[in-house]
Amino acid sequence: KNVNAGVITLDRSGKIITINETAVTLFGLREEDCLNKNYREIFTSELIRKIRFFLRNQERTRQDLESREIELSLPDRNVHLAISFTRLNDEQNNYIGMLIIINDLTEIINAQKAVAWREVARRIAHEIKNPLTPIALSAERIQRKYASLLQEGDKVLSSCTSTIIKQVSALKQLVNEFSNFARMPQAKPxxxxxxxxxxxxxxxxxxxxxxxxxxxxxxxxxxxxxxxxxxxxxxxxxxxxxxxxxxxxxxxxxxxxxxxxxxxxxxxxxxxxxxxxxxxxxxxxxxxxxxxxxxxxxxxxxxxxxxxxxxxxxxxxxxxxxxxxxxxxxxxxxxxxxxx
Ligand SMILES: Nc1ncnc2c1ncn2[C@@H]1O[C@H](COP(=O)(O)OP(=O)(O)OP(=O)(O)O)[C@@H](O)[C@H]1O
Ligand SMILES: [Mg+2]
Structure with missing residues (x-):
């Protein structure tokens, strides 16, 4: 009962015979509400579909075990689950029920995504940042050197260069936000x-x-x-x-x-x-x-x-x-x- 995975057993009619603590918590249920009820009354439609799909599939293929990963919307959150269905047989190989084992992978997958994102952010920040300083410096140089040589009233050159300088500085700020995220300082409690x-x-x-x-x-x-x-x-x-x-x-x-x-x-x-x-x-x-x-x-x-x-x-x-x-x-x- 006290394993970290959710464990549910159904009898041949689909009635819930056992459901452990982890499964009950995961689905936000109460054990006494589930026992001896048909799984169709208890679970969300998505999960019902998966179970039914397995039952049908294994009638056809006679496969005893099937595992799949599914994303499921629970009332208060979405979860990523690895579910394995095992056919339970009696000695004559008649179907007597099903064992369902559920592992919640949500946290692991989210952590992996966060790591991947940080890496992307770090690289983008690095690649964008490098050329920005020479771009801004060149624009400033053009402005200094040529703006005064042109006739008074011709504002095109100076307005173009200041656009470049302004936009580059906006880009820098954006990139800094990227890298702040990628390198957040360690908490110092x-x-x-x-x-x-x-x-x-x-x-x-x-x-x-x-x-x-x-x-x-x-x-x-x-x-x-x-x-x-x-x-x-x-x-x-x-x-x-x-x-x-x-x-x-x-x-x-x-x-x-x-x-x-x-x-x-x-x-x-x-x-x-x-x-x-x-x-x-x-x-x-x-x-x-x-x-x-x-x-x-x-x-x-x-x-x-x-x-x-x-x-x-x-x-x-x-x-x-x-x-x-x-x-x-x-x-x-x-x-x-x-x-x-
Ligand atoms: N209190 C809230 N009510 C409604 N939607 C929210 C709330 N908090 C967050 N969201 C939704 O979550 C999204 C992501 O929030 P997040 O703070 O990460 O980014 P953002 O606010 O869009 O941009 P940023 O915070 O980087 O300026 C938001 O765009 C919004 O759709
Ligand atoms: Mg926000």
Missing amino acids: TMQDLNEVISETLNLYRHARPDCDFSFQPDENLVPFLFDQEQMKRVMTNLVDNSLAAIKSVGGGSINITTKLDKSLQIVIIEICDTGLGISQQDKSKLFEPYFSTKQAGMGLGLAIVKTIVQDHRGFIRVKDNHPRGTCFIIELPFNLEAP
């Missing part, structure tokens, strides 16, 4: 007051955005603990920025932030909920990937940076729908008072 960091961040926005109601419920029991203050500010600004954009597109709303110290689990939970546009199920799985953005001028790096920082703190971040509308981001950080 010191004892800090998280509630204070959050209220300071909120104060930066309060006056600038009268269309938005800000509220903050700090947990008064949350004493200072170890985290990187600068990086956690970046986390908060990125999340608040996103929420404000989502609120703007629906013409106003509110952002509500809470902190909570869970003493028994020794974690700090930060929730940032907005009543903005919300996020489609489809987009949820891509949110934290670098360069995913639905905004016209968005780099799509905000949440990738947030996730990297949270992971550097050995924490977790996830997203869920806010009710009745909008989005919540939930961060869990270890409540460390001493360096581990």
Whole structure:
């Protein structure tokens, strides 16, 4: 029962005979709701289709084992699963049921993607950066040397050169953002007051955005603990920025932030909920990937940076729908008072 993989057994009619803790947690179910029910009543349609597909397929091919990787949308997140189906037979080789083993590969695959993206960002940054300085220097030189030789009133040369210089500097900034992401400084945790960091961040926005109601419920029991203050500010600004954009597109709303110290689990939970546009199920799985953005001028790096920082703190971040509308981001950080 206590293995790390999800394990489910069905009898020949498709009734769930056993389901272990991991599988129950993965699908957000309760064991007592599943046992002796047909799998069709319990699982999402995608998973049902896979199971049915296997059953049909193995009737035809008489194969005893089949493994496949699938992406599945669960109510609150998308997961990447490796599922193996094994046919269970009695001594006469009659079909008596099925064993399903499920491994959640989501975290591994996301980590691989993040590593690949960082590598891409690092290389692009490097390749673009090199020629920029000579381009800008050459344009400046042309401007100095020839602009004065041309007749007064002929502004073409100087306006062209200054366009080049301006655009090159914009490119440099873009590239710097790439490389910042690729080489994010290591977290340097010191004892800090998280509630204070959050209220300071909120104060930066309060006056600038009268269309938005800000509220903050700090947990008064949350004493200072170890985290990187600068990086956690970046986390908060990125999340608040996103929420404000989502609120703007629906013409106003509110952002509500809470902190909570869970003493028994020794974690700090930060929730940032907005009543903005919300996020489609489809987009949820891509949110934290670098360069995913639905905004016209968005780099799509905000949440990738947030996730990297949270992971550097050995924490977790996830997203869920806010009710009745909008989005919540939930961060869990270890409540460390001493360096581990
Ligand atoms: N609170 C939110 N409500 C609705 N959509 C959101 C929210 N937060 C993020 N998103 C969606 O996730 C996408 C990715 O967010 P992310 O912060 O990574 O990039 P961005 O905001 O588009 O650009 P950048 O932060 O680099 O300027 C956004 O484009 C938006 O579609
Ligand atoms: Mg953003």
